Each structure stands twice: as C-alpha cells, then as structure tokens.
Amino acid sequence: MSIQENLKKIKSSIPEHVKLVAVSKTKPISDLMEAYNAGQRIFGENKIQEMVEKHENMPKDIQWHMIGHVQRNKVKYMASFVSLIHGVDNYKLLSEINKQAKKHNRVIDCLLQIRIATEDSKFGMSFEDASEIIQSEKFSELKNIKVTGVMGMATFTDNEDQIKNEFNRLKFAFDALKGLQSDYCKLETISMGMSGDYQLAIECGSTMIRVGSSIFGTRNYSN
Numbered sequence: 001m002s003i004q005e006n007l008k009k010i011k012s013s014i015p016e017h018v019k020l021v022a023v024s025k026t027k028p029i030s031d032l033m034e035a036y037n038a039g040q041r042i043f044g045e046n047k048i049q050e051m052v053e054k055h056e057n058m059p060k061d062i063q064w065h066m067i068g069h070v071q072r073n074k075v076k077y078m079a080s081f082v083s084l085i086h087g088v089d090n091y092k093l094l095s096e097i098n099k100q101a102k103k104h105n106r107v108i109d110c111l112l113q114i115r116i117a118t119e120d121s122k123f124g125m126s127f128e129d130a131s132e133i134i135q136s137e138k139f140s141e142l143k144n145i146k147v148t149g150v151m152g153m154a155t156f157t158d159n160e161d162q163i164k165n166e167f168n169r170l171k172f173a174f175d176a177l178k179g180l181q182s183d184y185c186k187l188e189t190i191s192m193g194m195s196g197d198y199q200l201a202i203e204c205g206s207t208m209i210r211v212g213s214s215i216f217g218t219r220n221y222s223n
Helices: 001-014 027-035 048-057 072-078 091-103 128-134 160-178 198-203
Strands: 021-023 043-044 063-066 084-088 106-114 144-153 185-191 208-211
Touching: 021 072, 027 072, 027 144, 027 208, 043 048, 048 063, 048 072, 063 198, 072 091, 084 128, 084 144, 091 106, 091 144, 106 128, 160 185, 160 198, 185 208, 198 208
Parallel strands: 021 043, 021 208, 043 063, 063 084, 084 106, 106 144, 144 185
Antiparallel strands: none
C-alpha cells in the first residue's frame, strides 16, 4: 500500500480526538511530502539535526514534534520552530527549553516523559519527580514553556498484559498530575502508542499516537 493509503487506513481506525504523529525519522523528504499531500501535518523526528533540515525544506504549516531523547546543548537549534517536545525527562531540560524559547519570544509546549517501561534503555522520570517539578517554585518561574501532558514508552515485548499495565500506569500518572495544574501546566495530552500497539494505547486513554512504520514502511538506518 502507498503512504497515502496507509494514512487513510490508520486515520479511519482511530477516534477523532486522537492526534496522529507521523514518525518520519530516517525517511526522505519525498516520503514526507507524500504524507503531507495526503493531509498529514504533524511529523515526529527523534534527531534534532534531521528535523532542522526537513523543516528548512518543507512547507511551513507543518507541526514538528521532537519525540526522541533531547540533549540540552541542542535545544537552541529547534527552539525557533518546534511545536511540541515529547521527551522532557528532567527539570534542567525544561529550564533550557524555557531559556531558548525566550530568545525567540515563544512559549514551547512540552510533555513530561514518565518512565513506565521495565527496560533500562528507556528514558523518563518517575511520577514522583514529575509531581515535585510541577509543584515547585522554580517551575512557576518558567514563563516560556507550557507542560501540556505526559509521554511514555512501553516495554518492547509481545506480552500484551504488561504493555496494558504500563499504559494504565501512564494514564494514572496523567490523572494524578492533572490535579496539580497551574497556568503553565495544562494537561490535555497523553502521548503513548506506536505502530504495534496504538489501538491498545487508545483503549487505555492515549490522545496522541506516534506511528512510523505503519505509514512509511520499515526504517532505513543506513541513510
């Protein structure tokens, strides 16, 4: 099936309130443009340099989401245009995003990445850390970011019960953190679910799914 057909199929299978992020990492601009011409406007990249290059060469009504692990020293390269940063896993990173957003007179939306998987390779903060950050005095001083939700990655496993438990853990964290909202923390997004498990994620409360291979086919890391 073509990229256009894949997109149509996925969009017809998800509820209206769920946003689809087309994960376009390693894919050429021609593939992204095929998705763009089929109506897709939200693209997710996990390397800042790759996202910058694509942003420079593609239409400007695209929302670019940074979905990978973020190094603080690279925030400046995307601060002028990024729409949403999914993987915020510590206060220092939030503070750096705020600093760079201020230089561009912007408020950048962020998701707190909560660690729900058992794997050591997954980044993320604990629920307790997230709760502490958004209630802290120093957090209230960050005027150029807005925490709009949470993000999580389930363990890479075939055990559906385990994945479901991890997704439920993120939903629980979201609901609990929602009670701590402020002007700079309006939680509405739960970013969870990828090509292999997005239907289960939606059942567990996801409002944003990150889908790559089901749209673009398998990734090419040799590029």
